[in-house]
Amino acid sequence: xxxxxxxxxxxxxxxxxxxxxxxxxxxxxxxxxxxxxxxxxxxxxxxxxxxxxxxxxxxxxxxxxxxxxxxxxxxxxxxxxxxxxxxxxxxxxxxxxxxxxxxxxxxxxxxxxxxxxxxxxxxxxxxx
Amino acid sequence: xxxxxxxxxxxxxxxxxxxxxxxxxxxxxxxxxxxxxxxxxxxxxxxxxxxxxxxxxxxxxxxxxxxxxxxxxxxxxxxxxxxxxxxxxxxxxxxxxxxxxxxxxxxxxxxxxxxxxxxxxxxxxxxxxxxxxxxxxxxxxxxxxxxxxxxxxxxxxxxxxxxxxxxxxxxxxxxxxxxxxxxxxxxxxxxxxxxxxxxxxxxxxxxxxxxxxxxxxxxxxxxxxxxxxxxxxxxxxxxxxxxxxxxxxxxxxxxxxxxxxxxxxxxxxxxxxxxxxxxxxxxxxxxxxxxxxxxxxxxxxxxxxxxxxxxxxxxxxxxxxxxxxxxxx
Numbered sequence: 001x002x003x004x005x006x007x008x009x010x011x012x013x014x015x016x017x018x019x020x021x022x023x024x025x026x027x028x029x030x031x032x033x034x035x036x037x038x039x040x041x042x043x044x045x046x047x048x049x050x051x052x053x054x055x056x057x058x059x060x061x062x063x064x065x066x067x068x069x070x071x072x073x074x075x076x077x078x079x080x081x082x083x084x085x086x087x088x089x090x091x092x093x094x095x096x097x098x099x100x101x102x103x104x105x106x107x108x109x110x111x112x113x114x115x116x117x118x119x120x121x122x123x124x125x126x127x128x
Numbered sequence: 129x130x131x132x133x134x135x136x137x138x139x140x141x142x143x144x145x146x147x148x149x150x151x152x153x154x155x156x157x158x159x160x161x162x163x164x165x166x167x168x169x170x171x172x173x174x175x176x177x178x179x180x181x182x183x184x185x186x187x188x189x190x191x192x193x194x195x196x197x198x199x200x201x202x203x204x205x206x207x208x209x210x211x212x213x214x215x216x217x218x219x220x221x222x223x224x225x226x227x228x229x230x231x232x233x234x235x236x237x238x239x240x241x242x243x244x245x246x247x248x249x250x251x252x253x254x255x256x257x258x259x260x261x262x263x264x265x266x267x268x269x270x271x272x273x274x275x276x277x278x279x280x281x282x283x284x285x286x287x288x289x290x291x292x293x294x295x296x297x298x299x300x301x302x303x304x305x306x307x308x309x310x311x312x313x314x315x316x317x318x319x320x321x322x323x324x325x326x327x328x329x330x331x332x333x334x335x336x337x338x339x340x341x342x343x344x345x346x347x348x349x350x351x352x353x354x355x356x357x358x359x360x361x362x363x364x365x366x367x368x369x370x371x372x373x374x375x376x377x378x379x380x381x382x383x384x385x386x387x388x389x390x391x392x393x394x395x396x397x398x399x400x401x402x403x404x405x406x407x408x409x410x411x412x413x414x415x416x417x418x419x420x421x422x423x424x425x426x427x428x429x430x431x432x433x434x435x436x437x438x439x440x441x442x443x444x445x446x447x448x449x450x451x452x453x454x455x456x457x
């Protein structure tokens with residue numbers, strides 16, 4: 001009878017909570033500066049990269065704060081296929097792929113709890 | 129002592145895996161992308177099968193997926209009538225290229241500057257990725273849905289296979305057809321090997337090898353079952369094929385002799401590809417899994433470890449796993 005080949009472990013499967021592409025992986029850290037400018041003309045010298053990173057950080061922080069400000073507020077969503085709905089915003093997931101909302105008002109009635117797919121959203125607005 | 133193949137199963141997809149592609153060898157190893165009917169193509173480390181990330185964005189089954197040579201970009205073709213280009217390091221979507229019908233095939237030129245697409249609208253399209261707003265060059269001619277389109281001859285020519293039972297060779301400059309092959313039935317798959325200019329085509333139970341420049345037939349091999357995909361080893365010592373009977377077959381390329389066959393998948397095999405270093409091959413199946421298979425069974429590589437019988441009972445054996453005989457190929 002033939003011996004089966006031994007394995008150290010099985011291949012790691014997907015992480016159910018995120019889409020992956022670990023920013024702490026050696027490849028990401030080494031290649032990311034060039035991928036920011038993959039399709040643009042921006043220079044890759046360290047000064048303009050630092051500025052760009054700083055701007056990105058500021059914008060990201062501002063966006064995250066906007067999500068905090070939106071918490072428990074009534075939000076109006078413009079979505080694809082001319083869909084417009086409003087709901088009370090709860091939270092976003094870490095990759096901003098889904099918004100958790102309550103009392104989602106849809107043409108078919110009010111959904112007590114729902115997840116809105118962010119890629120389906122064109123724009124959204126709320127009052128501060 | 130002869131060893132029995134232990135395939136490594138990569139799970140994660142929830143629907144059939146219909147296409148897969150390896151990148152070239154990069155300083156970080158090589159990578160594997162899989163296209164799946166669940167609409168969520170995945171990137172994996174090529175030698176271990178470890179999941180790296182999922183490209184999210186398509187709204188339909190993904191029929192084709194590819195990586196550029198250094199695995200910095202990925203491209204996918206989907207049933208949502210778009211082809212997408214992705215940053216393969218961050219997983220971000222970079223471009224969406226709208227088409228008029230289901231897109232089946234995508235491939236980069238060697239310099240990653242152009243993308244060739246083909247699909248159910250019967251047109252080949254060439255996109256300049258540095259001018260994504262510009263209209264693509266369009267090549268018409270096929271009378272049925274295009275299944276696969278590839279660059280060849282140093283990206284100066286294009287090979288396309290369609291449901292009209294033809295494989296056509298086009299000149300990129302003139303956009304005219306320069307040669308073609310006709311078959312009695314549908315071509316199920318096509319692979320181009322630049323080193324040696326070999327074209328591998330599968331149809332029915334046949335795996336056929338052609339000269340990619342003049343489309344002269346080199347040889348054909350018939351398998352026991354209908355074959356959906358085949359791949360030639362980089363050193364051209366072997367080729368592997370898989371299809372309807374769920375099995376993978378390994379043949380000697382020179383003698384055409386069937387060397388091995390492996391069971392393991394629970395559904396028909398849709399795609400099979402050798403890794404760029406030839407040490408393993410990956411198969412994608414209707415059963416929703418990818419499996420990695422060793423070329424040299426028993427060799428230490430990736431997650432496989434060559435273990436002598438004495439070592440199995442020693443203290444070091446704690447971290448080793450040997451699959452039970454019921455997973456028999």
